[in-house]
Amino acid sequence: MTLLGGVVHAGWDAGLAKVNITPKEPVPLAGYGGKTRLSNRVEHPIWIKALALRDDTGSTAVLTTADLVGLSPKMVARISAMALAKHGIARERLILNSSHNHSCPVTEDVLWLYYELTPEEVATKDRYTEQVYAWYDELIGQAIANLEPVELSFEQGLAGIAVNRRRSRGAESRALGGQVDHDVPVIAIKAGEQIRGLVFGYSCHTTALGGLTISGDYAGFAQLELEKNYAGSIAMFVQNCGGDANPLPRIRGNDMEATSLAAKYGAILAEAVNQVVANKMVPIGGPMSVAMGEAKLPLQEGLSLDEVKQRLPKLSGMPKREFEHFLRQYETLGSPPDHVNYPIQVWGFGSELTFIALTGEVVVDYLACPRK
Numbered sequence: 001m002t003l004l005g006g007v008v009h010a011g012w013d014a015g016l017a018k019v020n021i022t023p024k025e026p027v028p029l030a031g032y033g034g035k036t037r038l039s040n041r042v043e044h045p046i047w048i049k050a051l052a053l054r055d056d057t058g059s060t061a062v063l064t065t066a067d068l069v070g071l072s073p074k075m076v077a078r079i080s081a082m083a084l085a086k087h088g089i090a091r092e093r094l095i096l097n098s099s100h101n102h103s104c105p106v107t108e109d110v111l112w113l114y115y116e117l118t119p120e121e122v123a124t125k126d127r128y129t130e131q132v133y134a135w136y137d138e139l140i141g142q143a144i145a146n147l148e149p150v151e152l153s154f155e156q157g158l159a160g161i162a163v164n165r166r167r168s169r170g171a172e173s174r175a176l177g178g179q180v181d182h183d184v185p186v187i188a189i190k191a192g193e194q195i196r197g198l199v200f201g202y203s204c205h206t207t208a209l210g211g212l213t214i215s216g217d218y219a220g221f222a223q224l225e226l227e228k229n230y231a232g233s234i235a236m237f238v239q240n241c242g243g244d245a246n247p248l249p250r251i252r253g254n255d256m257e258a259t260s261l262a263a264k265y266g267a268i269l270a271e272a273v274n275q276v277v278a279n280k281m282v283p284i285g286g287p288m289s290v291a292m293g294e295a296k297l298p299l300q301e302g303l304s305l306d307e308v309k310q311r312l313p314k315l316s317g318m319p320k321r322e323f324e325h326f327l328r329q330y331e332t333l334g335s336p337p338d339h340v341n342y343p344i345q346v347w348g349f350g351s352e353l354t355f356i357a358l359t360g361e362v363v364v365d366y367l368a369c370p371r372k
Contacts, residue, residue: 011055011056011285011286011287012053012054012055012056012149012150012151012152012284012286013053013054013147013148013149013150014051014052014053014054014147014148014150014152014189014196014197015050015051015052015142015143015144015145015146015147015148016049016050016051016052016143016146016189016196016197016233016234016236017049017050017052017139017142017143017145017146017234018047018048018049018050018139018234019047019048019049019135019138019139019142020045020046020047021046021047021048021066021067021068021131021132021135022042022045022046022214023039023105023128023214025124026038026039026040026124027039027105027106027124027125027128027214028105028106028115028117028121028124028125029102029103029104029105029106029212029214030068030069030101030102030104030105030106030107030110030111031069031100031101031102031103031104031111031114031207032102032114032210033111033113033114033115033318035116036115036116036117036118036121037211037212038121038212039105039212039213039214040212040213041212041213041214042213042214042215043103043213043214043215043259044215044216044220044221044224046067046068046101046103046104046214046215046216046220047066047067047216047223048064048065048066048067048068048132048135048136048139049064049065049066049139049234049236050062050063050064050065050139050140050142050143051063051064051143051189051197051199051234051236052140052143052144052146052147053152053288054147055286055287055288056286056287057286057287059093059287059288060088060089060093060144060147061089061093061094061095061288061290061347062083062087062089062093062094062095062140062143062144063095063097063199063236063238064094064095064096064097064136064139064140065097065098065099065199065236065237065238066096066097066098066099067098067099067101067104067215067216067217067219067220068098068099068101068104068105068107068110068132069098069100069101069102069104069106069107069110069111070098070100070110070111071096071098071107071110072107072108072109072110072112074108074109075107075108075109075110075129075132075133076096078133079094079096079133079136080094080096082133082136082137082140083136083140086137086140086141087140087141087144089140089144091292092290092291092292092345093290094140095345095347095355095357097238097239097357098239099206099216099217099219099220099237099239100205100206100239100242100361101206101215101216101217101219101220102205102206102207102209102210102217103206103209103211103213103214103215103216103217104214104216105125105128105214106125107125107128107129107132108125108129108132113318113321113322113325114318116317148191148196149191150189150190150191150196151189151190151191151283152187152188152189152190152283152284152349153187153188153190153281153282153283153284154185154186154187154188154281154282154284154349154352154353155186155276155279155280155281155282156183156184156185156186156276157183157184157186157272157273157275157276158182158183158184158272159182159184159202159268159269159271159272160182160268161182161202161204161218161247161265161268161269162180162181162182162202162203162204162242162245162246162247162248163178163180163245163246163247163248164178164179164180164244164245164364165178165244165245165246166178166244167248178244179244179364179365180203180245180364181203181240181241181242181245181364182203183203183240184200184201184202184269184272184273184276185200185201185238185240186198186199186200186273186276186277186281187199187200187284187353188276188277188281194232195230195233195277196232196233196234197233197234197235197236198226198230198233198234198235198236198273198277199236199238200222200226200235200236200237200238200269200273201237201238201239201240202219202237202239202240202242202269203239203240203241203242203245203364204218204242204245204246204247205242205243205245205246205247206218206219206220206239206247207246207247207250208247208250208258208261208262208265209255209258209259209262210250210252210258211255211258211259212255213255213259215259215262216237217262218247218262218263218265218266218269219237219239219266219269220237220266221262221263221265221266221267221270222235222237222265222266222267222269222270222273223235223236223237223266224266225266225267225270226270226273226274229270229274230277235273240362240364241358241362241363241364242361242362242364243360243361243362243363243364244363244364244365245364247262247265249261282352282353283352284349284350284352284353285349285350285351285352286349286350287350288347288348288349288350289347289348290345290346290347290348291345291346292343292344292345292346293343293344294341294342294343294344295341295342295344296339296340296341296342297339297340297341297342298338298339299336299337299338299339299340301338302326302335302336303326305327305330305335308323308326308327308330309327311323312324312327342358342359342360343359344356344357344358344359345357
């Protein structure tokens, strides 16, 4: 540690930035399959945000968060290639997290099987997607340009918003169990006594809302609340292992009541972060160590080509698109793939904190497996 201007500096520089990605025209909304939902109102702006970190070795890494449903491999490849070419950020030093928000625009080929888009809606999606790429370039550059000496600290809070989906399928499911992770991990970025940024997470779908408005759902409301509480700060929500959890109860059919409930969930989550920040947190030292690799995950054997051809004419909507995809795999690859390559990133912060980034809709059950 060194003393800079009377402030203890644990070898970290940090830069924070955010870019408003709210669409300026009605757009197809992401997350829920079936008939296209076109946005008709903006409840609050949506954002992509970034935290650039430089340790005392001079190495820089960037964490980004987004009020988006996700980023496809195609999008990740383009954004990471741009980050390397323009900003010198290697792939293993770039984490791209999304809140899995279902009140945001459809982008590129994310969940492409879900949607029935007209040619005009496809053109709208493509226009917005190109803006998203430009916004990520702007965001990463801004975060790096904003690097300044800071202190990092970590602790966990608690919020009781999530319910495992096994318990959310009606009265017959009430006897079912289901793991839930109610922890709220928080990283605080401080310069002197001022909080510059907060990175916080929770394991729950951002699906309190399901109407036609643009917003960041409960995670967006939580970020707004925290940025109001800590003037001049940037609050970043990291989706944790929430693939099998919903915020419950939920309201469908009344957008105003649903929005009010989502705002309450956001306030609960923000208060959990407030309580962490108000108490003793563990200082995080450096240096940062990074690693990235791929696991090969085997897939169950799929349907035969004959079965695909027999079923396809009877299908419509998303099942039809799914089986058309199976057919193209037989035609181009000879058969559907027998595995997927699954990327895993790990960032180590000294000896105090390990940050693991997994792709897809990770479920909390993985964290609950007994240790051997």
